Amino acid sequence: MKITKILIILFLALIGFQSCYYDVEERLYPNSGGCDTTNAALSAKVKPKLTGYCYNCHSASNAASAGAGINLETYTNLKAQVDNGKLLNSINHVSGTSPMPKGVTSKIDACDIAIIEKWVANGAKDN
Template sequence: MQECLKIKNKMKYRFYVNLLFLLLIILSINSCYYDIEEELYPTQKSDCDTIATTLSKKISPILSKNCYSCHSAANATSMGNGINLETYTELKKYIDNSKLIMSIKHSTGVSAMPKGTTNKIPSCDIVLIEYWINKGAKND
């Protein structure tokens, strides 16, 4: 009887150890699945959302981050060849002559911008600027 109980307990122990292993396997399979970047960040492209693309909300912040170090009212003379993209009139001039979009796309015929680096601004930012231009480049 005593022996029987011992075996029973041993089996019980084995059962729980196996259960634990099984759980670990399931967990590791699951964690592999969730390591897939697209699964983790399914809305990564939503930054490129063109909803509410206005000059003040989306475009000016992009220009501020990437261009105002040279093309602001304060820096244009010393750094930006006199081009001040902070004012709508001046900005619109470079939209209308297509030089702004050409410069950020590194098209031939205009200086590639931002100057001083071979990198373009993030492709999403280019998409937003193009969208805003195609909508009429309004002072909104």
């Protein structure tokens, strides 16, 4: 009888604590408040980010000298890095993949990451 009571109290306490946990979008994704990820198309939204952050090393002309031969300008090459998981892993600084942009310790803007992730989630189309 006593044990049953204790178990019930523990159970209620657990439920009580759980209900205190809720996702605050702004805290989980600090920049998503003002981040517009609609129409995350390659040419309109993603390429400009890559141009700003990545093409000084990963363009067709710079890849050999600065980007380890990885040219992210062509769709085929970019899609390959999407498919092997490295594009998102690199910008999210997931261990096992070189954190990008190379030489910078902080990640690129969270909203820019969200836009690239949205494009990938939508199938990483050549749009």
